[in-house]
Amino acid sequence: MSEADANKDLLEALNSVNEVKIGDVVKGEVLALDDNKQVIVGLEGTGVEGVVPFKELSTKPGEDIEESIKIGDVFDLVVISKIGSDKEGGSYLLSQRRLEARKVWDEIEKKFEAGETITAPVTQVVKGGLVVDAGVRGFIPASMIEDHFVEDLNQYKGQTLELKIVEIEPSENRLILSHKEIVKAQREAKKAETMAKLTAGDVVEGKVARLTSFGAFVDLGGVDGLVHVSEIAFERVDKPSDVLKVGQTVKVKVLAVDPEKERISLSIKQTLPQPWDQVAEKVAEGDVIEGTVKRLTSFGAFVEVFPGVEGLVHISQISHKHIATPNEVLTSGEKIKVKVLSVRPEEHRLGLSIKALEEKPAAGVSENKKRRPAAKPTISNAPEESTGFTLGDLVGDELKKNDK
The missing domain is CATH 2.40.50.140 (Nucleic acid-binding proteins)
Known part of the structure; x- marks a missing residue:
């Protein structure tokens, strides 16, 4: 390698430090864990160091960081900010958690654009809705939980729900979700399935x-x-x-x-069993049973003696006395005792009588029987001497009147 080439490689290596920018994704090798609850890492290909606060690591709650992270471990990090200004000794503030969140946002955005749903557990109940962990914080407004009003939201805590993405804005960490849309879609699908079968x-x-x-x-x-x-x-x-x-x-x-x-x-x-199917087992001719007057007609009264079973008391079987209409002595809803005259379940007919349970009035003129009209006057058959007129006189006088 010529001296010129060597100088060029050195220059490129030095300039590479300047290529680390805010928002860049870099690889960091764990160099140490210090007492300030941060991890010291070396950024590969840069010759500089960076720090990752424990809170910026993607660790599970309760996990011991000092046991889970070892010297020499390498992981991806995102550059949050520059610490110091010295070119050679400067360092950067890095985050593993935010890098993973960025990946999650990217995945959620792709699902949103494709019209896909996500699933997430409910982690918190807050005023106005539910908070879910979708890899990033998501919020379900109370009005978007179900297709009906829900009074107690605490029942959802810990549940994993299928959700539709309503609004997404990664720069503002804003993710609005809806379970209501899923419920409505499921209900419609189930309705169509049920209707079809x-x-x-x-x-x-x-x-x-x-x-x-x-x-x-x-x-x-x-x-x-x-x-x-x-x-x-x-x-x-x-x-x-x-x-x-x-x-x-x-x-x-x-x-x-x-x-x-x-x-x-x-x-x-x-x-349910047809009421008339069991009538023959429940009642026979001559039985006395109780019933309720359901309907009154010009020819009698229908009395319900069992649920769904009505019998007829003909007007002639209501009373020994003469009545013009049943409502003279009966009212709808009245409970009465009746005697069974006939049982014909196959025809749904039951003959009943009220007067059969009453004592027959003694022989004689009935109180409400109409008085006979007085007999028309007739010509007396009394002897002539008792009236003072002869039969000839009476007839003669009538003939004289007719001649006039």
């Missing part, structure tokens, strides 16, 4: 999600179906909340599925 006639299980005045919404796994109040039970249900509770598991029959409107009609009562 449900058909009318299926009997499935679900959980009561909501109760309204007109029925109950049952969660079938990502999609809700409606049980109209008339399909909850065979007996009359005034309010769904009287017989059902939110969270209750119920068996339902699918009545209809409308994929376009995303509507599912369900029935609970059609999964």
Whole structure:
């Protein structure tokens, strides 16, 4: 090598010190660990040293740095700042933690641009949302946790959530994430799957999600179906909340599925035993049972004797007395005792009687029987001497009147 070439190599080696700039990624070899809680490193290819504070090392919480880092270890570092001005003896402040954070930011940015999601554990619950560790600090606003209001956020601490990247700004260490978007996407996918496999006639299980005045919404796994109040039970249900509770598991029959409107009609009562199937086992002709008057018509009263089973008390079987309409003596909702006259379960018919349980009135004129009209006057058959007129006189006078 000529003297000129040697001088050129030396000059390039000296100038290389100036090439270390803020933000550069360099390799540092561990030279020592000093008492100021920092690692002294030599920067490869520069001939200068740098320091890495313990807090700038990528160590796990509780890890003993003096045992995990050994003399001679080499790792990548990012230059944070210059310490001192002496060209030959100067040193730099370096960080391993920030370099790894930069790599994480780069990865997150790539996923953000590709529309991919990330997973991260919840490390802290703060006012207004959740803090997660995504390699860097991420924040989930409370409004972006679920697709519904969440009162207690502490339940999420320690959970690992799948998250959509909403906003990213590495220069400001700003990373806004959303779990709500994931929940909505999962719900829609599950809804479509459930809708596709449900058909009318299926009997499935679900959980009561909501109760309204007109029925109950049952969660079938990502999609809700409606049980109209008339399909909850065979007996009359005034309010769904009287017989059902939110969270209750119920068996339902699918009545209809409308994929376009995303509507599912369900029935609970059609999964229950038919009331009329057991009537013959519960009652026989001649039995006396109690029931509730449900409906009054011009020809009689319908009385519910078992849930979903109504029998007819014909108007002629209501009372021994004459009545024009059943509501003269009965009211809807009234509890009464009746005698069973006939049982025909296959026809859903039950003949009942009220008057069969009442004592028959004694023979005679009924109090409410209409009084007969008085008989028309007739010509007396009394002897002529008792009236003072003869039959000829009476007839003659009538004939004279007609001649006039």
